Amino acid sequence: QSALTQPPSASGSPGQSVTISCTGTSSDVGGYNFVSWYQQHPGKAPKLMIFEVTKRPSGVPDRFSGSKSGNTASLTVSGLQAEDEADYYCNSYAGSDSYVFGTGTRVTVL
Amino acid sequence: EVQLVESGGGLVQPGGSLRLSCAASGFTFSTDWMTWVRQAPGKGLEWVANIKPDGSDKYYVDSVRGRFTVSRDNAKNSLYLQIDSLRGEDTAIYYCARHYFQYFDFWGQGTLVTVSS
Numbered sequence: 014q015s016a017l018t019q020p021p022s023a024s025g026s027p028g029q030s031v032t033i034s035c036t037g038t039s040s041d042v043g044g045y046n047f048v049s050w051y052q053q054h055p056g057k058a059p060k061l062m063i064f065e066v067t068k069r070p071s072g073v074p075d076r077f078s079g080s081k082s083g084n085t086a087s088l089t090v091s092g093l094q095a096e097d098e099a100d101y102y103c104n105s106y107a108g109s110d111s112y113v114f115g116t117g118t119r120v121t122v123l
Numbered sequence: 124e125v126q127l128v129e130s131g132g133g134l135v136q137p138g139g140s141l142r143l144s145c146a147a148s149g150f151t152f153s154t155d156w157m158t159w160v161r162q163a164p165g166k167g168l169e170w171v172a173n174i175k176p177d178g179s180d181k182y183y184v185d186s187v188r189g190r191f192t193v194s195r196d197n198a199k200n201s202l203y204l205q206i207d208s209l210r211g212e213d214t215a216i217y218y219c220a221r222h223y224f225q226y227f228d229f230w231g232q233g234t235l236v237t238v239s240s
Contacts, residue, residue, distance in 0.1 A: 014185055016167065047225035051168070058218060058233060059160075059168065064226040102168050106225045110173065110182040112158075117167040 017042060017103055017115035024121040025093045033118045035086040035103030041113055043084035047106035050079060050088045054099045062101075063088060090120065098122045125149040125229040127219050132234030139209050143234055145202040145219030150229075153177075153197035156222035159204050161215040162233075169215075172204065173222050187213075209238045 018036040025031040035042065035050075042048055048066045051059035061070055063079035066086060076091045086105070090097050103115035131143040145157070158173040172183045172193040181193050192205040202219050216235050220227035 016169075045225070049226035051227075053168075058230040059227075060230070061226060061228050064228075065224075070228065104168075104170070104226070110180070111184065112170040112173075112225075114160075114168040114170060 014107065014111065014113055017105060017113055019101075019103060019115040019118045021116070022119045022121065024123055025090075026123045027093055027095065029093050030089060030091045031093060031120060032087050032089045033101055033103075033120070035088070035105075035115045037084050037086075037105055037113070039084060041105040041107040042081065042086050042103075044108065045106045046081070048079065048081060048086040049104045050077075051102045051104065052097075052099045053102065059102065093122050095122050125221065127221065127229060127231035129217065129219055129231045129234040132217065132236045134237045134239060135209055136240050137209060137211060137238055139238075140205070140207045141209065141236060143204040143206065143217055143219075143236070145204075145231055147200045147202065147219075147221075150221065152195075152200040157193075157195060157202045158220045158222040158227055159193060159202075160218045160220060160227070160230075161213075162218070163212070163215045166215075171217070174202070206236070209236075211238050214238045 050063040053059045107113045126148045128146045159171040174193045194203045216233040218233045221229040
């Protein structure tokens with residue numbers, strides 16, 4: 014149950030795109046299409062942004078998109094806006110009804 | 124509107140115990156899995172435990188198995204986390220979340236547990 018690996022930080026100017034990677038193993042990210050992404054602003058609870066690798070809950074802007082290749086999942090934020098500045102965490106099902114989060118990435122809007 | 128409200132956090136000495144509660148409303152609590160997630164100060168999220176709708180099955184991260192017990196009372200729309208033999212590394216904000224299929228779609232605001240002498 015080791016944490017999934019994410020880059021500590023990512024940044025972009027308003028209007029640009031930023032992509033965050035989430036690397037696991039064949040026992041979690043690579044083994045299931047059950048990757049989700051969460052946005053967390055300082056002092057706030059996490060918010061679901063992407064589920065089942067590519068799906069967006071209602072109310073989440075289509076600027077947020079997800080993908081997966083092998084053992085690595087990715088979250089892309091297009092058309093960066095000031096309110097996108099936050100911490101982002103991936104999560105994957107890891108078998109036997111267990112789950113594992115990523116290490117987290119702080120996105121900064123320059 | 125879905126609401127999850129945690130309570131029961133506080134300051135406790137190492138080796139002590141605490142019972143966290145999560146009051147749910149706005150959805151059919153008795154038919155949904157529920158999950159606890161924690162976040163140490165300045166650190167990332169860690170999945171802690173989950174529980175089936177009827178409470179018959181429970182799953183834990185290795186680091187808490189044997190010390191933490193998740194339970195629920197569907198008649199009271201409430202989720203619980205009994206934390207025993209507390210250690211400094213258990214200091215964290217504890218969030219409850221609705222566990223829908225294989226993701227967590229609604230979260231509470233969390234309750235802070237501080238383990239210190």
